Amino acid sequence: MNYLHKFDIISFQNDLLAWYEHHQRKLPWRENKDPYSIWISEIMLQQTKVDTVIPYFNRFKQLFPTVFDLAKADEQAVLKAWEGLGYYSRARNLHHAAKQIVEQYDGVMPSNPKELGALKGIGPYTKGAILSIAFNQPEPAVDGNVMRVYSRLLKIEENIADQKVRKLFESVVRETIAVQDPSSFNQAVMELGALVCTPKSPSCLLCPVQQYCRAFQEGIESELPIKSKAKKQRVIPYVVLLLEKANGSYAIQQRPSEGLLANLWQFPMIPIAEIGFDHIENWVQAEYGLTIQLGKKCGELRHVFSHIIWEIEIYHAQVIEDEEDHAFQFVLKEELDTYPFPTSHINIMKKMED
Known part of the structure; x- marks a missing residue:
């Protein structure tokens, strides 16, 4: 199916870019086209809202101002800087890729798609x-935000949870991207999805590209995109111990490296x-070879991951005696x-x- 049949690509580009020029948010990673800053921000913004990311981004750049600083940092320091952002594999991958950039490219982020994608x-x-934002290359950047915008714009009634469908969206974005300014274009689509074409109750009357939107014309904008239901999360109950020695120290342990x-x-x-x-x-x-005495309950907590839910009861506990060799x-x-x-x-x- 040709989704771009009778779609005015040039006028769409012009209207979207004009809107973005006047309505884009001032964000710290937009101050310049520094690839390192853009890379950090994009990794942080995965599964995390912009307002949450800003203070983390600023602090991270203070701690690791260059890719060389990040590459030589201790992993625990990187994880500490990431603490609270979640999805910690992002931080470990960022750290690993920084070492790759320093070792393989003398600290210069590659602008070649194959080399960049191998990090x-x-x-x-x-x-x-x-590639588009930092290096101004006309490359599609398709995430859930972008698929939502395009599914409504072109009335694409395919399941966006299907990996094959992502290729379809990459294809239509590649054909509609403004080659004279791909950096602004891709950011404009992202901004439109964040501010106007939101998941629920999109602000269609304020949309700068409303006249091109097929879902709006048919009144089905709230029905798109189509996304299959995620699998139900598994609930795992835990008791977590605030386990204290007589000297006021608490037991902690490091999780596995994988x-x-x-x-x-x-x-x-x-x-x-x-x-x-x-x-x-x-x-x-x-x-663990520890003799402990369980104390009073001091709270409950429910923590939701993408695939599991931890249901936690928290208890104080005291160490009565212990062996030297424990985890x-x-x-x-x-x-x-x-x-x-x-x-x-x-x-x-x-x-x-408590």
Whole structure:
């Protein structure tokens, strides 16, 4: 199907770019075309809102002002700078790719699509965003935001969760991109999706390209895009222990180097569905060689990931006696903030006084 049949590409480009010139938000990564800044911002903006990203971006650039600074940084320092942003594999991939850029390209981000796409953590969308925004190449940058805009604009009634459909969107974006200013064009589409063509209740009456929008003309803008339902998330219950020694230090442990929240730190997590609440003390003794006394409950927490949900009950606990060889590190309360924790455990930390 030719979605661009009788679609006025030139007028669409002109109207969209004119709107963007006057309505674009002032964002720190838009101050120049620095590829390093644009790369960091694009990685941070995956699964995270702009308002949340701004302070993280500014702090990250202060800590690691150049790709050389990031490449030579300790991974724990990078994870600490990322703490609270979530999806921590993004930070690890960013760190790894910085080393690749320094080692393979003398610290200069490659502008070649194949070389750029070979860097760790740079998928088709991020590659297109960097090539177009930083290097002004007419490359499509297609994410969920862009697919939403184009599905309404061209009335594309395909399931955007299907990987094959992404190729369709890349094709129509490539054909409609303004080759004289691809940097502004791609950012304009993203901005339109963020400010006007929103997921719910799009502001069609304020849309600068409303006259080209087929979904608006047919009154079906709220029905698009079509996206299949995600699989139901699995719920996993845990008891988390604020496990304290007599000297006021707390037990923390580092998560494995692979998988969910890799290399971050956490308080002891007890898989309560497997253990049973009455067996917590025995399980900790058998698993870690620590004799503990369970104290009072001090809170509950529900943390949602894309594929699972943690349902957490938080308990104080005291160490009665311990062996030297165990997987925990005991850290004084005032030193905890030097370790990178996931958001769920930052919130657990707040329960220490309860």
